[in-house]
Amino acid sequence: MPLGLGSGTVTGTGINCTNIVGSDCDETYSASASVTLTATPSAGSSFQGWNVDLDADLSSTPDCTGTTPSCTLTMGVARSVKPVFRLAAGTVNPIPVVNTSAITPEEIEAYLNNPANAATNTVARFISALPAEYRASPILMARSESLQTGTAEHPRLLLSSQTARSVFSIGPAPHASYPGSHPDVIEYMQWDEATKNFRFHEIILTTIPQMGSIPPRSRHIEKDDGKCAACHSTRNVLNLTGIPGTTGFPVGVIKTKNKPNWDPYDSWGGMLPFNRDRLYQGSVDTAAFRKLFNPWTWRTQPEVRRLIEQLRLQPPGRLPAGSPHLITRYRGGPNDGTPRFSFDLTPPVTTEPVPSGTATIATAYAFNAQPGSGALTSVTRGGPSVTLFHDSLISGDEGRGVQLFDLLGGFDGSLNQRRIADELASHRWATGSVFVDPRPVALAITKGCLTINSSLNTVQSSPSGLAVNLPFFTSRNGMGINALRDDTLARTQSIPRRKADIEKLNLSRAGDPYLMTGTTVNGLIPQYGAATSASTDVSLTRLRQEVFRRPIDNPAPDSTVMGGILVDRENYSPNTNLMALYRYFLEPLGVSVDKWSLGVRGRSRAYGFADVFSTYTGALQTGLEANLMADPIPGLAAPFSCASLIPAVNTTLASLPPVGDYPTYTDVQRIFNKACIECHGGLDYPPYKNFGTYLNLAEDQSAPGVNPLTASYAIAAPMATSQTGPLFDRITRTSEDCPNGMMPCGGPPLSQTDVETIRRWIIGGNPSLWGDPHLTTMDGVRYDFQGAGEYVLLRDPGLELQARHTPVQTEQPVGPDPHTGLTACASITTAVAVRVGPHRVSYQMNAEKPELLVLRVDGKPVSLDKELLLPAGGRITSTGTTGGIRIESAGGTRITVTTDWWAHYGLWYMNIDVRQARAREGLLGPIAPGNWLPVLPDGSQLGARPSDLGDRYVGLYEKFGESWRVTKDTSLFDYASGYSPESYTLREWPGYKADSCRIEKAPPGIPVVEPLKAIPLEQAEALCKGVSKERLRDCAQDVAATGDPVFAKTFVTTEKLGRNLAPETLELVTPKENAITSSSVTFEWKDAYDKDGDAVVYRHCVWSVNTRFTYAACTKGVPEQSRTVKLEGGRDYFWKVLAEDGRGGTTESRTWRVTVK
Structure with a gap:
């Protein structure tokens, strides 16, 4: 069998053997025969010699030796011969590198782009061009959870440098379970010292056609390959679009970080060998190693053979002569090429002996996460073994898997530790985009200034004086510090079982x-x-x-x-308490503590560090202190004693947001990035491929100018219409059965902090705009805004709400407003426009007949009886009041527009009430701590409320209001020919300290009407007696200023709509979750009680798992509680039931999955 990267022919009597599979390489001879074999290299190759093997077993004798092209054999016994052909000099050149242990992507890029290296077009040739250390201690993954192939037959290969600053990963053969994995595509992990980050690149050696969902690839290195982020991102994904995503605004202001996936030592499920790099005598691991590293195994797969034959059995020069861990390769005879171990009694071994050991145990564990309940069986423990070592300084019995862990983030390397320290030191935005500086509290934990008082279930400081709002952290964590410590302990203790x-x-x-x-x-x-x-x-x-x-x-x-x-191997003291404190304080601030561990993907949520966490606290202290000296906090200086840290903790955590403050979708996307997109990221590999839906939650990096969050929002929101929706249901299940149990698949569960973040996002807020615009923000702050024109009220990737504010003449201004302190002339809302997913909805007066309201969808007038379904999801319904409509997004946000005709002025005006709002940008956005108004579109804030009223006016109208004014490029409204947002803009309205509220020029279609006489405030309050106490001031001011009681009527109507209680959540009966049924399916559900006593009707919804839910999947409302449907066989479906009370109240059941035979 020819070896080497070159090619040639071996000829002899009956033999004409080449590198081509199927050539004549085997022959049977008589025992007395003598055969002469001649090795002839092909053009571009040379003959290196017979049976050249750097790991040769010197106690055995090869059948042919030397470098002479001819070899004569006597055939009294079976013979095995391996001629070695090398490529001609200059065919494959070494990769020029500055540091052999830390190769840069630029060095590889230059190498691939150099025409002189065009022949380096296979993985075997590329590996030969690397420095020798990468071939010295290969790690084999016989089961891979990566995009790359990892099977027992073709294990995934990890080739590490001596320092693990560069690691190349290879899938030697394609496989249907790993779409996109190709043997000539290499994943390359690089430690980037400049950014303190692990970067992941894809090296494509030759043209690769489209594979699965991955498009065609050409020869190059794809730096920071986006596919890799699906498994390695800690929170934020590199943004290539120029539109803000998880890396903040401006793009890139928040760092992108990645982590390696390598479970804490010292056993690795899927690695060969499993336990502490030990090959035990008699084990299947040992049998597999012998087979995989025998070149004859690959005689029909020459490209794999060319790769494997370069890899060393043990790192050369690291083991002393006579070491029991030396591994050699037997030479000659029928078992030529078989690896030999020190425990082999009669090499070469072709069948592993019965395991022998020093002890036995009995166990009934069945690998199902349950206590063993069946018959006990005996396990032989211990016995002779050989450890596979890494090409670095050998310490005791630490093998190559252990050493890789230690180099990446253990006792022998501090890469992961410094990645975390840098990420933490630069973290400035808590969940909800609230500014925070976590450095003092993180350093205080690291230095032991904060400890757990378990008897009081609290955190205490030394010295005393901690004055942080601990209930905030307890609420955001969903549990107190004792429970969080228990949760951390349980997660970490689960690692060996996993x-x-x-x-x-x-x-x-x-x-x-x-x-x-x-x-x-x-x-x-x-x-x-x-x-x-x-x-x-x-x-x-x-x-x-x-x-x-x-x-x-x-x-x-x-x-x-x-x-x-x-x-x-976990050192629970002090790991558990420290990790609980880091989690308690940092995870609610948006720090991905659940991505500190090297644990593979979701297993990092087990918070395991083995016995090396002391190296993390040391690196954190060094990194945080250095950062605090470079970017100091007033009053905090070296040596950063606890006495100085505790006051700094109090100061930096003094302005926490409200406990129930709503997160942004960006916060939710960050959870998806670190926990979900490994399966739900559009890469279509198992387990998602087997059971998945259309659920692609990855950020969209398809092209510049594309909002990276819009596509994932459009998919996630319909799954999160309530806490019974699929998203929340799946992340709160307790069974780790994959794929039918909790998500992320297989566990551990998301941190309760992340679960709480998603829960608050699903619940959303209740902002509103009533009357002469009285605004209530997402976080419940009320203020008046009387600007004239069109404004953005709310905006996020899936929804935008705009309102047209029209100035009206009144006898007196409205105010003063308790929040702004300003008194201003009034405007009222006369038109609403909404972006609902891809649809644009406008509701405004008819330009020619103002007494008519026109509803348009995507620019076209539509009529509305009771319900209008939007094709991409969502619907528009009538509220049952005059002109009232409710616009519902696919994600469950409901915008109720209550209208009334102001006869005196001859126009319609509108109150807007939003339920389950997730958007946080716009006039109705939340107000961050230390600020008096919501954020501006560019992310900047106006700070505390000025003391001077003039400065408040400028801030409110000339800065804040102008920033959210609609332009012709951003408007969602429909305009008559010749009109635009500017036609409705009156920038001088309202004037500062105006004595009279007169309009010089009215907007199009709006009359200028002499005001009614103002009503005394006391009388106005009496007219508003049907209005709640919370809204009484707003109602009375509007009635008083306009002189018209009609505004009281609208307040009452709006409140009545808002007080309606939805039916209780109903329960599904059959078919059960994940049931398999015939094509004729009878669906049944229980009734739902309505607290208002309204009649409840049910809408049964069933749709393919490969399509997005829309209301088109649902029946009309009926009182029955069952329905029989004929479904197409061989497909999977989702089903749920909506309970509706006819007055806008809707609840949904859980969503179950059914398979139709």
Whole structure:
């Protein structure tokens, strides 16, 4: 069998062997025959010699040796011969690098772009061009949760530098379960010292056609490849669009960070070998290693063989002569190429012996996260083993998996620690886009200034004096500090059990959610078990023997349902208390503490660090103190003692937002980025591919100028219309069964802080605009805004609400407003426009007949009886009042427009009430602590309320109001020919300290009418007696200023609509969640009680899981509680039921999934 990157031919009697699969390389001879083989290199290659092997077993004899092209063999025994052909000099050139252990993407880019390196177009050739250290200690992943292929037959290869600052990852063969993975595409993780970040790049060596959802690729290095963020992002995704996403505004002001995925040592489910890099005698791990590193295994797969043959069995020069951990490769005879271990009694070993050890245990654990309840089986523990080492200084028995962990973020390297310190030091925006500086509290925790008082269930400081609003943190965490500590402990203690469960799937892939349905993939036992004493048996007895072979050595047994039979390396004291404190204070401020751990993807939410967390606190202290010296906080200086830190903590955390403050969608997207897009990111690989829907929650980086949040919002919002909706339902389930249990798939669950963030986003706020515009912001602050023109009231990626404020003549101004202190001439709302997903809805007076209101959708007039469905989701309904409408988005936001005809003035005016609002930008946006008005469009804020009334007027109208004024490019309204937003703009309205409210020029279609005589305030209050106490002042001022009681009537009507109670949440009956049914399906549900006593009707909704929900999937409202439907077979469907009271009150059931046979 020819070896090497070159090519050639070996000829002899009956032999004509080339690199081409299927060539004549085998022949049978008589025992007395003598055969001469001749090696002839092809053009561009040279003959290097026979059986050249840097890991050769020197105690065995190859069948051919030397560099002479001819070799004569006597055939008294079976022979195996490997001629080695190398490429001609200059065909594949070494990659020029400054630092062999820290290669930069620019160095690789220059190499690929150089025509002299065009022949480096396969992964084997590229690996040969790397410095030797990358081939010295390969790590094999026989089961991968990556985009790259990782199977027992073709393990994913991790090739690390000596410092782990560069790690190359290779999937040697394509597979249906890993769409997009190609053997000539390399994932490259780079530690970037300048940005203190792990960057992930994709190296494409040759032209790759489209694979699955991944478009065609050409030869280059894709720096900071967006696909990699799906599994490695800690919060924010690199923004290429120029439109603000999770990296803030302006784009990039918030850092993008990524983390490696490498579970805390010292066992790795999916790695070969599983436990502490030990190959135990008699194990399937050992059988697999022998097979994988035997070149003859790959004789029909020459490209894989060219790659594998370059990899060293152990790092050269690291082990002393005679070490029991040396591994060599047997030479000669029928078993040529078989790796040899020190525990082999009669090499070469072709069948692993029965495991022998020093002890036995009995266990009934069934790899299902439940206490063992079946029959106990015996496990032999310990016995001879060999450790696979890393190409760095060897310390004790720490192998290559352990060392990779230590180099990335352990005792031998501080990369991850410094990544976290840099991310934390630069963090300035808490959930809700509220400015915060977490450095003092983080440093106070790190230095032991804050501790848990478990007896009082609180946090205390030393010295005393902590004056932070602890109930805020308790509420945002969804639990107190004791419960959070218990939660942290339980999560971390689950790590050994999770590893064992994953390794079970590595041994036998049956039921593995990370495989495509309909594909067959062998685990280690079916693939290599035939070469073990237990053969291919995958019974629980065999699985337990393989997983639990290692005895409990250091430091302690697990504390899980397994019963203390797997090593747990976590140092719970002081890790647990420290992590609980970091979580308690930092996660509510938006810090991704759940991405500090190196744990693979979601397993970082187990907060595991093994026994190396002391290196994290040291790095955090160094990084935070250095940052505080470079960017100081007044009053806080080195040496940053606890006595100075506690007052700084009090100061920096003094302006926390209200506990119930609503998050932005950007906050929600950050949760998706770090926890969801690994499956729901548009990459279409399992488990999502097997069970998924249209749910792509990734930021849209498709083109410059595209809002990166709009697409994911449009998909997420319909799944989050209530707390019974699919999004909240799935993240709050308790079963970790994947894919039918909690999300993220397989657990651990999201932190309760993230769950609370999503819950508050779903609930939303209740901003409004009533009368002579009295505004109530998202966070409940009321202020008057009498500007004239068109303004943005609310805006987010999925919805925008605009209002037209029309000035009216009154005998006296309105005010003073308690919030602004200003008295101003009045304007009223005469038109509303809304962007609902892709649709544009406007509601305004007819230009020619102002007594008529015109409803338009996407510019076209529509008529409304009771309900109008919007094609992309959402609907418009009548409120049952004169001219009243309700616009409902696909995400459940409801905008109620209550109208009335002001006969004296000859125009319609409107009150706007918004329920379940998620948008935070605009006149109705929340007001951040320390500010008197909502944020401006550019993210800036106006600070505290000025003491001077003139300055307040300028701030309110000339700065804040003007910033949110609609332009011709941003308007959602419909205009008659020749008109635009400017036609309705009157910038001098309202004048400052105006004595009279006169209009010189009215907007189009608006008459100028002499005002009615003002009504005394006391009389106006009497006219508003039907209005609630909360709205009485607003109502009375409007009635008094306009001189017309009609405004009281509108207040009463608006309040009545708002007081309606929706029906209670109904329960579904059948078919159950994930049921399999025939095509004729009878759906049943329970009734729902309405607290107002209204008659309830039910709308049954059923739709394909591959489509987005719209109301078109629902029936009209009926009183019945069942429905039989004929559905197309071979498909999956969602179904739910809406309960409606006919007065705008709607509740939804949970959404269940059903499979139709």
